[in-house]
Amino acid sequence: MKLGFDKWIVVLTVTTAALLQTIDSSIVNVTLNQMMGNLGASLGDISWVVTGYAAASAVMITMSGWLSAKLGRRNYFAASIVVFTIASVLCGLSTNVWELVFFRVLQGIGGGGLLTTAQSILIQTFPKEDIGVANAIFGLGVIIGPSIGPTLGGYITDNLSWNWVFYINIPFGIVATVLTYMYIKEPAEKIAAGKMDWLALVMLVIGIGGLQIILEKGEEKDWFESGFITTMTTAAVLCLIGFIWRQLTVSQPILDLRLLRRRRFAVGTLFNFILGFGLFASVFLIPVFCQTILGFTASQTGLLLMPGSIMTGFMMPVVGGLLKKNVISPIWYAAAGFLLFFGFSYGLSNITPDAGPDYFFWPLIIRGIGMGLIFIPLTTVTLADLAPVEIPQGSALSNTIRQLGGTFGTAIMTTYISTRSVLHISRLTDNLSIYNPISVERIRQYTNLFLSKGDALAAATTKAYRLIQGGAIKQAMVMTYADSFLIIGGFFLVCIPLLLLFIGKKIEAPAHAEMVME
Structure with a gap:
């Protein structure tokens, strides 16, 4: 099987563009704590940096087909890269959180068209006998992005500054734009744009x-x-x-909602929303929790996220191969994945204030396996009953719903943390009283500690109260995040019985499910 030099350059071009989008979807998460400090933003404010990007990408997914036909596939692809790259520069130059949010939305507008257009370029560029090789290479690039994003972001943040997680996109963007105009061709058959x-x-x-x-x-x-x-x-x-x-x-x-009349597609779309909710919310919460509550560095946070991402990448081709054998229904792979995701959430719901990076290893490995078991089987059962002509609209709708699930999940959990933390702090600090023997004894111990270091009695007592109150607040925040992880897992657990709604005629693993796009 031989691929011409030009076709390999096309693979390199679309993979580079895909890396732009996938790295940036994960690289930002480990820098949020530094952004909050440098830009004077609250958790609610900084969450817009994530949700604004995802929401803009979701809207652009719905427009990608029309824009590609209207502007020409190559022109739209190049324009998406240029907008994404320029927005990256502006994000890095932002001086306050709302400037950053605005430019992240602009970045999402550029990023929304990259993956879907990149996939169509591959399909239309390569003959059928070569498409498997091209998709495998492209898929590896798509998987590498989320895997290295947090680690790369952590290293950059600790050694340079958060601004550089955006500037790193510049050389990728320039190279991808140049290669796009040099090597990517318009399809021989033009597709009518229709009316937007x-x-x-x-x-x-x-x-x-x-x-x-x-x-x-x-x-x-x-x-x-x-x-x-x-x-x-x-x-x-x-x-x-x-x-x-x-x-x-x-x-x-622009989104064919009539496809939701198909039972399997409707149920699959619901599960895509739940998947986006859990995936985006957990990816947002873990770095913030690790850095603001547990005191991890950005590099430590990035490194602890990597094994789980690698495990997802390892599982996807394994699951794809098992689906081809068609021995077990994709429904049962998805059910196992949902159950493992609950196991991950339950593991983190028992976390303590003194947990170290090693505590996260196995829960994140479990989540990585679960994600690998969910993605391709869920795509397979969701699109199984659609005719070939309906698959582009079906994919656009399910991808949009998954993105929206992510934006709403992040927003809902951010609001939940704000309200739930107040309740936990109130309950714990109510016990810090002179009428509570445990509190009195703890304050006495801390006071003696500060007295032994030379503080006066009044200063030592004040420091003792502050120390015990700070400990109570930290414990309250740990309890709040633990509750949040359990709620996210609960969504997956209660939905497992709904997978029975997929049961019907035998589900084949179609070719379009071999490659799962974000």
């Missing part, structure tokens, strides 16, 4: 954006006591209802 439903797109953006603002700012604004939240809720609900109605009635919808 701009009204539906505006309603989708307002609906998603409104829900995001409600989830992120609702607690801060006292929910529906605020006129702003009430107005945003009204606008979001009306726009989403309008979007759904329009997609069900127009002849060329």
Whole structure:
């Protein structure tokens, strides 16, 4: 099997572009703590850096097919790389959190078209006998990105600054843009762009954006006591209802919601939402928890995340090979994956304030195996009943829903941490009283400790109270994050029985499921 030199360059080009998107989706997470400190941002504010990017990518996935046809596949691919690269520079130059959020949204607009367009370029460039080799190489690049992203981000943050996690995209972006114009060709058969439903797109953006603002700012604004939240809720609900109605009635919808009439596809789309919820929320929470509560460095956090990502990459081709043998239904692989994800969450729900990096190794390995068991089988059963002509729309819809699950999951868990931590802190600090013998004894011990170091009695007593109160607050935050991990796992556990809804005629493993895109 021989591939021409030009075709290998195409593989290199689309893999480089894919690395831009996949590395940046994970590299930022280990720098969030430094961003919060340098930009004076709260946890709720900094979460927009993650959710803004994901939401913008989700919207762009819905437009990628139309834009590719309208502008030309090569031009749209190159434009996506350029927008992504320029936005990366602007992210690195940001001087406050809201500048960073704005440029991350712009970066998401560029990144949203990279993976889907890259995959179509491969499929249309290579003959059938070579597509497997090309997809395997491309898939390796897609898997490497999330694996090395946190480790690379941690090293850069500890040795340079958080700004450089964005600047690192510049050489990749330049190389990918040049190679795109030199080696990627337009397909011989032009695809008519059709008419873009701009009204539906505006309603989708307002609906998603409104829900995001409600989830992120609702607690801060006292929910529906605020006129702003009430107005945003009204606008979001009306726009989403309008979007759904329009997609069900127009002849060329940007997201074909009529596919949800297929039972398996509808259930699979629901599970994609849950998968996005759990995956994005856990990937967001773990680095923040490790650095702000447990005191890990960015490098330590990046290194502890790597084995789990590598395990996911190892499992995906193994599961793909098992699916080809078609001995066990994909449903049971997915069920095992969901159960393992709950095991990961349950393991972290028992964490203690003195946990070290080694504590995370096996829970993250378990999550990595679980993710490997979920991705390809879930794609297989979700798209199994769709006709070939329906698969592009089905993939776009399921990918969009998974991205939205991630944005909502991150926002919901951020709000939950803000409210739950107040409850735990209140409960624990209520026990710090002169009427509590344990508290009195602990304060006496700490006071004597500071007295032995030369402090006056009043200063030693004050320091003792601060120390015991700080310990209580740390314990409260550990309990809050532990609750959060258990809730995330609970979503996966309670949904396992719903996998029975997939049962029907025998599910074959189609060729399009061999490669799972983000």
